Amino acid sequence: MAWALVPVVLGVLHASGVLPLQLLERLEHLVYDVRLRLTLPHTLDERIVIIDIDESSLERVGRWPWSRDKMAAFTTELFERQGVSVVGFDLVFAEADDSSGLKSLQQLSRGPLKDDARFAGEVDRLVPELDFDARFASALDTQNAVLGYYFTSDRDGKGRGALPAPVFTPQQLGDSALRATEWNGYGSNIDVLARAAPAAGFFNAMADADGLVRALPLLAEYQGRYYESLALAVYRSLLGGADLMPAFASAEADVGERRILRGIALRHAGGRAFLPVDDQLATLVPYRGSGGPLGGSFRYVSAADVLTGQLAAGSLRGKVALVGTTAVGLQDLRATPVGRTYPGVETHANVLSGFLDGKAIYRPDYGPAYDVVQMMVAGLLLAFSLPLLGAGQALLLGGVVFAALVGLNGWLYLGFGLALPLASALAVVLLVTALDMAYGYLTESRTKRGLAQLFGTYVPPELVDEMLLAPERYSMQAASRELTVMFCDMRGFTAMSERMEPVQLQALLNDIFSRLTQAIRAQRGTIDKYMGDCVMAFWGAPVPTPQHAALAVRAALDMVKSVKLLNTQHRASGLPEIGIGIGLNTGSMCVGDMGSDIRRSYTVIGDAVNLGSRLEGLCKVYGVEIVASEATRMQAPGFVWQELDRVRVKGKEDAVAIFCPLGEPGALTQDQKSQLDQWHQALASLRAQDWAACDTQLEALCAAAPENPVLAWYRERLAQLRVLPYQPNWDGATRFDTK
Incomplete structure (x- = not known):
């Protein structure tokens, strides 16, 4: 009985954060991934369309980035001829577009040809046509467009481009701070585009230790201010610019104290919405399928077809368009639990689809406490019961407890969107049962198994x-x-x-x-x-x-x-x-x-x-x-x-x-x-x-x-x-x- 309690103690220490165990963390990820894949809906969400800068688009239009006059025509086509409701760009336009040659002409008019008034007049006349950035900005202006940008945590903490206005400031939060992902740098869009677009959101993902993207942050902190993600910004734009309000787990906090945010409340003309978040202000991605143009979750449209006007007018009317890429060379393919080369833009589409369905998957802040309770109940029951039973009865009891934990966890996941811990409790059940039945074998072969685990992936x-x-x-x-x-x-x-x-x-x-x-x-x-x-x-x-x-x-x-x-x-x-x-x-x-x-x-x-x-x-x-x-x-x-x-x-x-x-x-x-x-x-x-x-x-x-x-x-x-x-x-x- 005493040795059977060892896994219970270790599991509780792990769940409470006193002794984190990487193996259990990886196992938790594995269990989550299996549960996710078993519950994928595999249905098409017709409300969202992904405009794909794919390999075909690069072949037909040219290598990325495309000139901003093309992006202006692209945006105009989406809004005016296709009639989309919102366009979100999973892209960043961090540099000015000088491909038209306007900058060189202006330098000539101010330099060698400054005395040629006719030349200067021609240059001024060509500015509206050759200022590609201004043309793109004009296409974005007054439209329901959301630009993308990203945060970084490099050593220099540099910022590039123009950030949008934060959704929360310390003053709005009563000088308290949220438990958010912190960044010290960013890469955003050039000023003329940032001022023209009504909204912008960051498109950073959150990769776990195994490199898989399971969650996307909804808010991020930069210099004490909080900014919204691309999916949240697109959702707010779709709701007509809904107001954000923090929903705290506790009512009051001291100045400077980091507070636990239970969720984000949205107030808009059509009512209210609530988006639950975890302790990193993130939501788990409610994946719909395997991803990509053939994944069946979202309609993919080649960006070249949009730019060249090959789509019938109004074929995208009323839809939310997310512009991204599946081209390998543009490096926006991510490893996810449902696909190792998953388009990054589709992760945002999945989160947005969950918002529209009123469906959210999140890890509640009481998850560790729930994990401790289930491990103690299951582990103590087995530790004190198994030594009194025969081999067959012990296996049956272990199986029943195992199935009960899985069933309860699945019910909470499917019914309430709660991604509660499970792997550690299952590991405790298996270990207690295994120790009771094969303790001698396990202790004798422990050193050899450990060595094989350490070197098995490296050497023949x-x-x-x-x-x-x-x-x-x-x-x-x-x-x-x-x-x-x-x-x-x-x-x-x-x-x-x-x-x-x-x-x-x-x-x-x-x-x-x-x-x-x-x-x-x-x-x-x-x-x-x-x-x-x-x-x-x-x-x-x-x-x-x-x-x-x-x-x-x-x-x-x-x-x-x-x-x-x-x-x-x-x-x-x-x-x-x-x-x-x-x-x-x-x-x-x-x-x-x-x-x-x-x-x-x-x-x-x-x-x-x-x-x-x-x-x-x-x-x-x-x-x-x-x-x-x-x-x-x-x-x-x-x-x-x-x-x-x-x-x-x-x-x-x-x-x-x-x-x-x-x-x-x-x-x-x-x-x-x-x-x-x-x-x-x-x-x-x-x-x-x-x-x-x-x-x-x-x-x-x-x-x-x-x-x-x-x-x-x-x-x-x-x-x-x-x-x-x-x-x-x-x-x-x-x-x-x-x-």
Whole structure:
């Protein structure tokens, strides 16, 4: 019974905030996500339409941002011809539009042509036509438009553009403060647009520790004033500019005290509305479906169709239009519980749809107290009952308590919109039941399971099995060790992202990453992280491996072969081909568990790691797929190496010799070996500043291999060097000042 109470005590400490447990927080997110996905309505809200700056729009109209005269025509089309009721822009217009050339003409009229009155008059006459910002502002003026902007929390706390008027000031709140998300900077619209638009709202999202967006703040604090979100601003505009009033949990507060806001009350001509919020003044997003043009929750209309007038007049009459983007290159796709590439504009559409339905999902401020009560009731019931029951009866009681907690939570969620905690209580029920039935097994295998959980996502399973044989030898504590690091970057990713749909691009990237990861793990490599289209890995930790450099080189060669095979398949199926660049370096690095309290990872840092990253970038310069340092080459003698150059990379003054592995000795033909010898002679002639000999040798090599990119690069370099005078102290190194 005493041991069964341990999960109850831990759960209560976690729920009360005395001992927050990240695992339970993540589990809470998981339970919430499952509950959300099971209750999605999957219905179309015809009141809201999303005007999508999609890939098709960028192809037809041009790259973003579009000129403001086009935005003026776009806005006029929405309001006057289509008859929308409100337009909300999930965009920010932070810079003036000088694309018309008006600024240059005005400079001429005030400068070289200031005495030409006729020219000055023509410029003045063209101002209304060429001042694109003013034209856009004129289209926004007197219309029911809501501009977007964002807050930041950077180190400098800078503000850019013009903020709208706050909805609450300290004076309106009686000099007390709200428990809101605080920001110290912002990026807003230029003044002429901000003054023309009747309203504006910030479009910041709130990503949880796992990176998923589950909530949107309705209010945010900046310099003691409180500003409304885009969804709230659009909703107020739709209600004719409803007045906002705070609804506090307590009636009075001392000056400067932070008060708990229970919700936001709206008063408008048609009545009143109440929007409940959590302790961060946020509301959970009531997602309707999987998101995107094919998600079925909202109608998506291509922005190009609106701009070119291809929609029938009045087809959007009376609707709320939210202008946003699903184009991958514009980076407004978010990870959410219902989709990993979810359009950011649709999160605001979901919140607005909930407002219109009178539906809100929120975490009430008494959630922790509710969690404590349910854990204590369920946990104590099981702790004192299970030891008195047999195995079958104990499992039945545990199941009944589990189902009761789930049923009660689901009823409160569906009936009242209360997102109350559940995961911790379920975890307590499961743990108490498991401890009662398998305490001995759990205590004996605790160390091995913990080690597997720590390293299982980083290293191959076979290495984890080795570590489990002597778990006491391994920890995630930082240590300095000699390792080999790899950086692998994909080439052609940008072109792919412009031509492929997000789902198709995601599937392609997953396939490529899976192949590269298999090659790394097959050679006992540890995956450090995935960074966009880049993979970082290292060898020699957590399991010490003397041959770490050779294993890394072999993995790199296997990755090149795997990508070539993949490109063969792509050519046959019509998919785009890709290339990769791999940088390898061996040296002393710091390896261990690093990060913040919110997110940590098992990674490597140090000067040797930075050099590996720089070498990966040199693959593009020399046209090869692998660039390795001399330290890696010296520890991997079982390969044939081609020396590429000596370089001074950014951040290092000492020259570093770089090499490209060509394969194992038996893989090269006699002609290839002869050309390699000839290449090293040409390199020696270059460094000796014997330009004539080097030129002759490069000509011979180019005749044998005319498409070799390394030779082409050196011929250009030779043409630049041979015009320079003889330099007695020249070491032949190439300097690179960019990363």
